Amino acid sequence: MEQYVIKGGNPLVGEVEIAGAKNAALAILAAGIMTDDTVTIDNIPDVNDINVLLEAMRGIGANIHRVDRHTVEIKGNNVNDFSIDYDYIKKIRASYYLLGALLGKYKRAEVALPGGCNIGSRPIDQHLKGFRALGAEVEIEHGKIVAEAEKLRGTHMYFDVVSVGATINVMMAATMAEGTTILENVAKEPHVVDVANFLNSMGANIRGAGTDVIKIKGVNRLHGTEYSIIPDQIEAGTFMFAAAATRGDVTVLNVIPKHLEATAAKLVEIGCEVEEFDDAVRVVSKGNLKHTQVKTLPYPGFPTDMQPQMGVVLSLCEGTSTITESIFENRFKYLSELARMGAVNKVEGHSATIEGVKGFQGARVNALDLRAGAALCIAGLAAEGVTIIDDIVYIQRGYERFEEKMRSLGAVIEKVSSERELQKFMFRVS
Ligand code: UD1
Numbered sequence: 001m002e003q004y005v006i007k008g009g010n011p012l013v014g015e016v017e018i019a020g021a022k023n024a025a026l027a028i029l030a031a032g033i034m035t036d037d038t039v040t041i042d043n044i045p046d047v048n049d050i051n052v053l054l055e056a057m058r059g060i061g062a063n064i065h066r067v068d069r070h071t072v073e074i075k076g077n078n079v080n081d082f083s084i085d086y087d088y089i090k091k092i093r094a095s096y097y098l099l100g101a102l103l104g105k106y107k108r109a110e111v112a113l114p115g116g117c118n119i120g121s122r123p124i125d126q127h128l129k130g131f132r133a134l135g136a137e138v139e140i141e142h143g144k145i146v147a148e149a150e151k152l153r154g155t156h157m158y159f160d161v162v163s164v165g166a167t168i169n170v171m172m173a174a175t176m177a178e179g180t181t182i183l184e185n186v187a188k189e190p191h192v193v194d195v196a197n198f199l200n201s202m203g204a205n206i207r208g209a210g211t212d213v214i215k216i217k218g219v220n221r222l223h224g225t226e227y228s229i230i231p232d233q234i235e236a237g238t239f240m241f242a243a244a245a246t247r248g249d250v251t252v253l254n255v256i257p258k259h260l261e262a263t264a265a266k267l268v269e270i271g272c273e274v275e276e277f278d279d280a281v282r283v284v285s286k287g288n289l290k291h292t293q294v295k296t297l298p299y300p301g302f303p304t305d306m307q308p309q310m311g312v313v314l315s316l317c318e319g320t321s322t323i324t325e326s327i328f329e330n331r332f333k334y335l336s337e338l339a340r341m342g343a344v345n346k347v348e349g350h351s352a353t354i355e356g357v358k359g360f361q362g363a364r365v366n367a368l369d370l371r372a373g374a375a376l377c378i379a380g381l382a383a384e385g386v387t388i389i390d391d392i393v394y395i396q397r398g399y400e401r402f403e404e405k406m407r408s409l410g411a412v413i414e415k416v417s418s419e420r421e422l423q424k425f426m427f428r429v430s
Contacts, residue, residue, distance in 0.1 A: 002396075002417045004389040004403060006380035007429040008362055012248035012409040015280075018236045018255050019045035019400045020070065020229035023094070024191035026053055027168045028198045028229060030097035033062050033076030034105045034176065035202055037224030042071045044229060048397045049092045056088040056095050060102075079106070086112035086143065092397075096124065096165065099147060100172035103136060105222075108148040113140060118369040120328040126163045130170030133157040134177050154179030154218055162298040164189050167214070171196065175204040177218040186214050189299040190259045194230045201225040233259040234305045235399060236281070238374050240264070241309040242406070243283040244272050245316055245382040250409060251282040262302045266294060266310060270317050291319035291356060296327050308334045308375035314354045315343040316382060321354045334372035337365040341379055341387070362387040367394045374399060381411050386426065 020043035030053065032039040044050055046069050054064050054072065060082065063075040082102050088095040089112040102109035114124065128138050128145065136149040154177050159166060167187040172195070174181035186192065188210050196209030202225045205217040236252045237260060243250035244267055257264070257276040264274045264281060269292045273284040291314065296304040304327040314321040315338060325331050332347045339345060341360040346353045362385030367373030373395040380387030389395075392415070395402055403413045412429060416422045 001390070002392050002415055003422070004377060004380070004392050004395070005414050005416050005422055005425045006362070006377065006387045006389070007412040008360070008381050008383035008385065008387060010246065010381070010410045010412060012243050012246045012250050012381065012406070012411060014409045015251045015253055016239050016405050016409060017253045018231045018239070021045070021191055021194065021232040022047055022049060022398050023164070024194040025050055025229050026094040027097045027172075027191065027195045028227065029053055029057065029072065029074065030101045031172050031195060031199060032074035033057060033079055033098070034101050034172070035222040035224055036077035037075070039074045039202070039224055040067070040071065040226040041074070042226070042228040044070050044072055045232060045400045046070065047400050048393070049094065052088060052092045053095055056084055056098065059088070060084065060098070082106055082108045083110040083144075084112060088112075089114045093122070094165070096127070097169060097172070099127070099145060100169035103131060103147050103149070104152070104173040104176040107150065107152065110144050110146045113143055113145050118330070118333070120330040124165070126159050126161060126166035127169045130157060130159075130166060130183070131173060134170070134173055134181065136173075152177035152218075154181040154216070156182045157184070159183065159185040162187050164192060167192050168195050171206065171214060171216060172199070174216045174218065175199050175206065176220070176222070179218055181216040181218070183214045183216070185212060187298055188212070190230055190233060190256070198225070198227050201227055231255045234303065234371070236260055237263040237303070237306045238309055238378070238399070239405070240267060240281065240283045241306070241313050242378045242381060244270070244285045244289065244313045245378050247285045248409070249282070249284045251280050253280045255279060255281055257281050262300060263306055266292065266302065270313065289313070289317040291317045291321040293322050295324040298327070304328055304331060305371050307331060308372045309378055311335060311352065311354060312338060312375045312379045315345065315357060316359070317356045319356055321356070323352045323354065325350050325352075333368050334375055337368065337372070337376055338379055340365055341383055359384055361385055364388040364390065367391040370394045370398045374402070377402070377406070377413070381406070381413070386429065388422070
């Protein structure tokens with residue numbers, strides 16, 4: 001089992017290149033099977049979740065050619081199976097984007113029903129509501145969602161909760177429905193816009209992505225395209241918070257600063273300097289950091305995927321901070337791991353109270369999930385002594401070359417896979 005081992009205490013300093021957005025890429029790759037022509041997608045992050053999705057797509061007959069580390073060609077003309085197994089869904093929930101893609105193009109899809117996960121129960125009722133509104137029959141049979149339709153018809157629907165996944169899935173299916181679909185109370189995340197732009201580049205007619213209402217005029221067919229994925233705002237934010245926690249000076253390159261506004265605003269509030277450039281953001285952290293309040297909200301609010309990283313930084317701020325998590329019910333588990341490193345916090349329902357401490361001490365902790373894992377690495381980088389992170393497979397799901405990028409900024413971090421490697425690291429840093 002691989003672990004990260006970190007010797008904390010070095011301020012992170014330098015520049016780091018941000019990869020393409022994982023969450024945009026997952027949906028865009030799935031949508032790539034909606035045409036028989038070749039689709040070339042660039043700026044794909046090389047992370048485990050993407051590789052699992054590509055396997056699932058191969059499994060239904062799509063031709064997938066990896067042109068290079070960040071570029072994939074998809075040809076969906078040989079798709080001959082409309083069923084996605086539980087094995088894929090278990091590894092990566094977002095395989096459910098193949099539901100919208102297959103239903104849109106072939107009017108039939110069977111995808112294993114995703115269960116809960118480490119951050120909450122994660123229902124998908126809004127996805128199903130949308131498919132039904134488009135005229136599909138949707139049943140749950142033997143653990144699978146089975147959706148089919150003779151034809152999909154444009155509809156006018158209102159989402160009961162703002163959901164990134166449901167917005168994207170229903171938008172994909174509606175792209176090839178007859179007539180016009182109006183989707184209200186949709187998610188406005190940058191990756192929703194990216195998926196809409198991608199579909200439009202294939203000949204879809206989608207307007208309004210990035211606002212509360214998306215209008216889709218159905219088309220009969222989609223054609224090939226070449227497309228480049230937007231930068232990953234969460235990876236960028238993770239490095240920005242790592243700079244804050246280690247009292248460093250980090251510039252994240254290849255970003256869209258507009259997508260990072262909520263994150264940047266919180267860093268300024270606690271006392272960091274944040275400088276924006278055309279496609280870069282610099283964070284400088286010196287002097288004492290101050291407490292604040294944070295509430296996670298759908299975009300353009302503060303992202304839930306940055307909440308654990310924020311919790312780590314707030315633990316190092318003077319005074320009492322509060323975090324309210326309004327998206328996922330179970331996203332404070334990392335705070336108990338952080339307490340093992342000397343943090344002081346208390347969770348009550350959807351809120352956490354954090355008392356600032358002078359510093360963390362290295363300890364052995366568990367990654368728990370993707371963003372919690374990244375947050376605990378940040379804590380390790382700021383801590384005195386050595387931190388060992390277990391279950392780093394979660395981190396590798398969503399961060400490309402995580403430890404290499406951290407090392408390029410001066411972090412002392414290694415991936416180890418045996419006691420011997422661990423002891424070698426300990427010897428080296430002692
Ligand atoms: C996506 C992101 C995830 C991020 C989340 C919120 C991907 C692959 N994942 O997840 O990293 O944390 O957005 O920004 O893009 N809900 C329902 N019914 C539904 C769907 C969602 O009640 O049918 C609820 C969820 O339980 C949650 C809220 O809506 O409370 C938002 O979830 P959603 O935006 O759908 O998250 P995902 O798309 O799963």
